[in-house]
Amino acid sequence: MSSSQLFVHHPTSQSQAIRALTYGMEAAKRHATWDNILQTAYLTIASVVVYGVWLALYRVFFHPLASIPGPKLAAITTWYEKYYDVFLGAQYFRRIEEMHRQYGPVVRIRPDEVSFNDPDFIDTLSPVGGRRTTKPALVGLRTGIPDSITGTIDHDVHRRRRNAISGFFSVASIRRLEPIITAHMEKMFGRVDASIAASGAKSVVLSMHQVFRACTSDIITTYAFGENQDILGEDDWGESVTAGSNTWHNLTHVFAAFPVVLLVMRNLPQWAFRFFIPSRELDDLMERKEWWVNKVRTIRESPDPAHLKSTIFEGVLSSNLPAEEKTDARLAQEAQLIVFAGEGTVAYTLNAALYELLAHPAEYRRAREELRASLPAGEVAPSFAQVETLPFLSAVIHETMRLHPGVVSRQVRISPDQPIVYQAPAAGLSKTYVVPPGMCHSMSTRAMHLNGDVFDDPLAFRPQRWLDDPTLGRAFIAFARGTRNCIGKDMAKKLMGKVLATLLLRYDIYEGQRGPTLELYDTTRERDIDANYDMIIPMPAKGSPGLRVGEHVFDPSMRSSLGSITWNTPESAENAENAETRENCIKITLLPAKLPSSFWVRVKVSDCVLAEKGPKALTT
Numbered sequence: 001m002s003s004s005q006l007f008v009h010h011p012t013s014q015s016q017a018i019r020a021l022t023y024g025m026e027a028a029k030r031h032a033t034w035d036n037i038l039q040t041a042y043l044t045i046a047s048v049v050v051y052g053v054w055l056a057l058y059r060v061f062f063h064p065l066a067s068i069p070g071p072k073l074a075a076i077t078t079w080y081e082k083y084y085d086v087f088l089g090a091q092y093f094r095r096i097e098e099m100h101r102q103y104g105p106v107v108r109i110r111p112d113e114v115s116f117n118d119p120d121f122i123d124t125l126s127p128v129g130g131r132r133t134t135k136p137a138l139v140g141l142r143t144g145i146p147d148s149i150t151g152t153i154d155h156d157v158h159r160r161r162r163n164a165i166s167g168f169f170s171v172a173s174i175r176r177l178e179p180i181i182t183a184h185m186e187k188m189f190g191r192v193d194a195s196i197a198a199s200g201a202k203s204v205v206l207s208m209h210q211v212f213r214a215c216t217s218d219i220i221t222t223y224a225f226g227e228n229q230d231i232l233g234e235d236d237w238g239e240s241v242t243a244g245s246n247t248w249h250n251l252t253h254v255f256a257a258f259p260v261v262l263l264v265m266r267n268l269p270q271w272a273f274r275f276f277i278p279s280r281e282l283d284d285l286m287e288r289k290e291w292w293v294n295k296v297r298t299i300r301e302s303p304d305p306a307h308l309k310s311t312i313f314e315g316v317l318s319s320n321l322p323a324e325e326k327t328d329a330r331l332a333q334e335a336q337l338i339v340f341a342g343e344g345t346v347a348y349t350l351n352a353a354l355y356e357l358l359a360h361p362a363e364y365r366r367a368r369e370e371l372r373a374s375l376p377a378g379e380v381a382p383s384f385a386q387v388e389t390l391p392f393l394s395a396v397i398h399e400t401m402r403l404h405p406g407v408v409s410r411q412v413r414i415s416p417d418q419p420i421v422y423q424a425p426a427a428g429l430s431k432t433y434v435v436p437p438g439m440c441h442s443m444s445t446r447a448m449h450l451n452g453d454v455f456d457d458p459l460a461f462r463p464q465r466w467l468d469d470p471t472l473g474r475a476f477i478a479f480a481r482g483t484r485n486c487i488g489k490d491m492a493k494k495l496m497g498k499v500l501a502t503l504l505l506r507y508d509i510y511e512g513q514r515g516p517t518l519e520l521y522d523t524t525r526e527r528d529i530d531a532n533y534d535m536i537i538p539m540p541a542k543g544s545p546g547l548r549v550g551e552h553v554f555d556p557s558m559r560s561s562l563g564s565i566t567w568n569t570p571e572s573a574e575n576a577e578n579a580e581t582r583e584n585c586i587k588i589t590l591l592p593a594k595l596p597s598s599f600w601v602r603v604k605v606s607d608c609v610l611a612e613k614g615p616k617a618l619t620t
């Protein structure tokens with residue numbers, strides 16, 4: 001029987017056979033498809049592996065930076081940096097310091113980036129003029145504000161943007177800032193004293209870093225917009241407000257490693273942002289940004305001719321920058337830069353300076369003596385001009401910024417047109433190293449500032465070194481150098497000098513004496529002050545302890561500054577009793593420090609309460 005007959009006489013078997021045949025063909029087809037997919041996958045994987053191997057070999061042996069020393073993995077892949085910054089958590093800055101110790105003053109730290117650590121080469125790397133300087137997109141991504149001045153890639157665009165605001169950072173402009181600083185500083189110290197006094201009724205929460213940060217934030221915001229968000233007036237000294245900036249700083253390495261995260265965060269509508277990324281801190285930051293944008297809109301809609309020359313954003317909006325440079329979106333980024341750059345760095349430096357002075361009583365006393373000797377008797381808030389005449393105080397600020405620079409991330413630049421040529425026989429290098437145009441070069445502040453060839457005993461806090469050897473300034477890069485340096489450096493120096501001088505005049509260091517004093521309490525430099533993480537600004541160790549305790553006793557001379565506070569309440573009586581039972585002191589409980597480098601001081605304001613005995617004596 002032929003097969004055709006079978007089909008005719010056995011329809012079921014026939015259709016089965018057709019199905020079998022069809023199935024066989026489909027299976028064969030599926031097989032072929034799978035084969036194709038697998039083949040393509042193998043080919044792709046093989047190509048990626050071959051490309052990867054080729055790229056690695058190229059980067060190590062044939063790349064223009066191939067002759068520059070450094071770990072091979074750092075030369076091969078940017079994942080080396082990501083490993084330290086994203087997976088180990090903001091640690092690449094430390095690795096860079098190690099690399100310089102291991103490989104010398106010139107190290108290849110990324111496939112396309114060379115880090116230099118030679119004080120004599122700083123001005124060549126960061127010239128003030130004569131050579132165009134750009135930045136890699138990475139910097140803008142990392143800050144999260146690529147359209148701000150600091151994130152701007154192109155040299156000419158940067159010059160235009162910077163010129164539009166540079167007038168506001170001139171010495172003359174900063175002088176106009178002096179009354180604003182004085183007013184906010186008085187408010188800050190007034191509040192500190194008032195909360196110390198209020199602790200007569202209850203325990204008090206004080207974080208020196210947060211206190212400084214509230215003050216600098218209000219000052220910088222006033223300078224930028226003509227008014228501020230009154231962070232100094234917040235019960236928690238604005239801790240909840242500035243927590244948003246901390247969260248943002250914590251995300252900076254993620255932005256650099258995975259730019260898509262930044263892209264999503266910047267482009268999501270606010271409701272979607274809040275829905276998909278629920279974070280109280282980021283919510284607060286969004287609100288802060290809304291405040292900045294609204295301020296810019298108000299200024300744009302009704303410019304006040306009287307203010308046009310006195311606040312930064314009025315200046316930007318009235319400048320001859322093209323319209324696309326003045327959009328709300330771009331100016332919001334500029335606002336974030338100026339407020340973040342100003343508040344965090346200055347507050348961190350003040351915090352570190354106060355720590356170092358309290359940890360070195362001889363330097364504290366010397367700075368205070370210098371002030372008292374050079375100021376008229378009774379001066380309580382020295383002026384910019386008076387502070388400028390104080391060499392030791394200036395040395396204290398320099399030495400603090402050397403050990404604790406307020407910006408810890410490396411300074412990355414590109415020379416787009418000319419090669420960078422490095423010859424350093426002094427550093428024991430016989431070779432010439434060349435960074436071709438378009439490749440990145442960088443400097444790391446901490447590596448430079450802890451260079452033992454320049455700074456004897458580099459980890460020690462010794463302000464005197466700046467007075468003994470004025471040439472040390474050649475290795476100082478806390479404010480960066482060249483065309484991309486810190487635009488706010490003069491303002492920062494004046495602000496820090498004035499606040500520190502006022503603080504030193506106001507409080508002595510506690511050595512058992514009477515009168516307003518400060519004393520360091522349970523703080524270690526490594527844990528609570530030093531940069532443990534690079535979040536652009538430095539962050540202390542994760543285990544930085546929370547609970548600290550301080551004590552103080554009131555002084556009648558403080559009453560005038562306590563204003564309307566009345567102390568003859570049962571609570572104060574109770575605490576006055578407590579004060580007697582606790583070695584003439586009232587205990588102040590300080591809450592956990594959440595912020596970078598927070599530390600606590602013990603504040604004593606004499607023992608008059610005890611001398612007069614009882615609540616009546618506390619009446620103001």
Ligand code: HEM
Nearest residue numbers: 149150341342345346406407411478479480486487488492
């Ligand atoms: C102790 C205080 C300060 C320190 C240590 C500091 C440090 C720095 C550093 C290192 C840079 C360069 C960053 C880079 O390499 O990309 C920089 C840039 C900048 N800083 Fe400061 N800064 C301080 C205070 C301030 C203040 C008070 C302001 C303004 C209110 C300010 C505004 C800026 C701006 C706008 C830039 C970008 C400049 C540009 O790219 O042209 N800084 N700062």
